Amino acid sequence: MRKLILAVVLLAIFALMPLAADLLGQNALQTLSARILIYAMAAASLNLILGYGGMVSFGHAAYFGVGAYVVGILYSHWMSEVPIFGLFPGSNQLLITLPAAMLLSGFAALVIGALSLRTGGIQFIMITLAFAQMIFFLFVSLTAYGGEDGIIIRRSNEVPGLNMRDKTTVYYVILVVAVLYFAxxxxxxxxxxxQVLKGIRQNERRMEAMGIATFRYKLYAFVLAGMGAGLAGALMANFLRFTSPDMMHWTKSGELIIMVILGGLGTFFGPILGAAAFLILEFYLADWTEHWQLGLGIILLFVVLFTKGGILGMIDRLRGGRQ
Amino acid sequence: MILFLEQLLNGLQYGVMLFLLAAGLTLIFGIMGVINLAHGSLYMVGAFAGTWVATQADSFWPGIPAALLIAGLVGLVVEATVIRKLYARDHLDQVLATFALILIFNQLIVLIFGRQPIFTPLPEVFYGSIEIIPGLFYPPYRLMIISVGLLVAVGLYFLINRTRIGMLVRAGSTHREMVRALGVDVRLLYTVVFGLGALLAGLAGYMTGPILAVQVGMGEEILLATFVVVVIGGVGSIKGAFVAGIGLGVVDTMLRAFLPTILRGFMAPSDADALGSSISSMGIFLLMAIVLLIRPKGLFAAGG
Incomplete structure (x- = not known):
């Protein structure tokens, strides 16, 4: 019940944000809110493997970037009217580019996951980081698609019946996709x-003894997480009308982990609150000083060393509840 | 052939640099069980501290003790205030806390020194180049780095295999619990190991100064390569760090030097350069992925 109320409150805040931004005369709020929605999805997808499954993937930004690039590459081929590899035509239709982005980022996650999940512990962290770096350098080398500079997408993808040149319409499209994703x-x-995933985090050996093929479950989760990040990346490409290798730099993977931890590991609303906290912090600190990362670092250090369970855990404790 | 030998020496020089960083990191990993992303920050601190002193004194040499001293001190402070709280935590908390340290160190350096790269003065002894074998001219400074790196390797070998501290370190990297149970002051051992790692990182940072620019973010660039070395070599193994460090240094340098030229045989020069440089950037990560798939614990993994 309490969760339902929280969900309704969050939905109301995000739904009313464009109106509020208009009333306050601060358009930046709508942009900030859209970024929060998109990063919340990416963080939630990471939370599925990190929080529920206990797999510390340090390369999650790669799938985010692949999703964004699918939108960018399809758009550039649609513009030039040259099919990709002479086979697939480009597209500027959101209903085509989003599934395509999920498909390809899911495929990337399938290959990387199938290889990485053979290792564990520190080696798993490093090998996911290594694969993400390889994808990063791959896109840097694609001079046909802008190399380091990335691709500029002149216009957001079209949706039949909607005017996607209107920023507020794009915002509500993002909101609808996000609501569907969280549902x-x-x-x-x-x-x-x-439940199996949570069981694996707690004790993988026991799950195996119960006759569950844990590798397969972990791989499914890894692929689903990659697809979610790809979807978020595709939305980001549409929102920014731009993609670049910067989106999949390893520090971005670190930021996604920070969002998950800030909000509360393995909790449903954690990634939303974490993404909001991180981006709002960045927004106001960056406004205040160019050395905002110093503040971010100190806060992050404090959160890791002295709090347990991120924002949600803190709220629980403030209310006097002990877990 | 001359070009090949020259690049081989460059690779060796990069390799010993990686070794200096990886030796400390692998010990911190193996003995304390801590993933320290901030190791690159200690490298940066050493570079800035040494270069600042060298610029003030207008001489290269005073920079060395300064870099060692400051990096070591900063390392001890970091260990006492942050790392000590992370021993009992999981890898995730360690990654995050030390990631936070990177952000903090980078901004502190920006506040103190600004964003512009600074340059380390090179002593006059090292100007020009010397002829090692007929036709092969090589800058003496890089030769000095190679010799310092090899000296450190020999020193570490004796420290680890011939001294009491080394014995504890070896025991700690394979049977951590047992060492604790036998009444060794583990906390002191941890502090010593972390301090040693910081010293080596500071030394590496300062010695890189005259070759590369000393700037914010230099730590992260080499950090990932260092982690690759540690993981390939096997966590906790100095020998692994040495072999993997030299190996990766050479492979990376060779790929960067020769791959674009080879690719030019097949495609347009601009494409070949872009593809060549990105494949060489990928090279070490690809190597790590392959090694881990064949030997999930690395080449010379310490037991356990």
Whole structure:
């Protein structure tokens, strides 16, 4: 029940944000809010493997970047009217580019996951980082698609019946996709699949003894997480009308982990609150001083060393509840 | 052939640099079980501190003790205030806390020195180049780096294999719990190991100064390569760090030097350069992925 109220409150805040931004005369608020929605999705997808499954993937920004690049590359081929490899035509239709982005980032996650999940512990952290770096350098080398400078997408993808040149329309499209994504995520984490995943985090050997093929479950989760990040990246490309290798730099993977931890590891609303906290902090600190990362670093250090369970855990404790 | 030998020496020089960083990192990993992303920050601190002193004194040499001293001190402070709290935590908390340290160190350096790169004065002894074998001219400064790196390697070998501290270090990297149970002051051992790692990182940072620019972010650039060395060599193994460090240094340098030229045989020069440089950037990560798939614990993994 309490979770339902929190969900309704969050939805109301995000739905009313464009109006509020208009009333206050601060358009930046709408941009900030859209970024929060998109990063919340990416962080939630990471939370699925990191928080629920206990897999510390340090290369999650790679799938985010692949999703963004799918939108960018499809758009540039649509513009030039040259098919990709002479086979697939480009596209500027959101209903085509989003599934394509999920498909390709999911495929990347499938290959990387199948190889990485053979290792564990520190080696797993490093090998996911290594694969992400390889993808990063791959896109840097693609001079046909802008290399280091990335691709400028002149216009956001079209949706039949909507005027996607209007920023507020784009915002609401992002909101709808995000709501659908979180509704799906709610079902996943509360399904038997979600329970198995939590079981693996707690004790993988026991799950194996119960006759569960843990590798396969972990790989499914890894692929689903990659697809979620790809979806978020595709939305980001549409929102910024730009993609670049910067989106998949390893520090971005670090930032996604920070968001998950800030909000509360392995909790449903954690990634949303974490992304909001991180981006709002960045927004105001950056406004105040160019050395905002100093403040961010100190806060982050404090959160890791002295709090347990991120923002959600802190709220619980402030209310006097002990876990 | 001359070009090849020259690049081989460059690779060796990069390799010993990686070794200096990886030796400390692998010990911190192996013995304390801590993933220290901030190791690159100690490298940066050493470079800035040494260069600042060298510029003030207008001489290269006073920079060395300064870099060692400051990097070591900063390392001890970091260990006492942050790392000590991370021993009992999981890898995730360690990654985050030390990631936070990177942000803090980078901004502190920006506040103190600004964003512009600074340059380390090179002593006159090292100007010009010397002829090692007929036709092969090589800058003496890089030769000095190679010899310092090899000296440190020999020194570490004796320290680890011939002294009491080394014995504890070896025991700690394979049977951590047992060392604790036998009544060794583990906390002191941890502090010593972390301090040693910081010293080596500071030394590496300062010695890189005259070759590369001393600037904010220099730590992260080499940090990832260092982690690759540690993981390939096997966590906790100095020997692994040495072999993997030299190996990676040579492979990376060779790829960067020769791959674009080879690719030019197949494609347009501009494409070949872009593809060549990105494949060479990928090279070490690809190597790590392959090694881990064959030997999930690295080449010379300490037991356990």
């Amino acid at each position: 799906w995520m709610w079902r996943v984490v509360n399904s038997s699949f979600g």
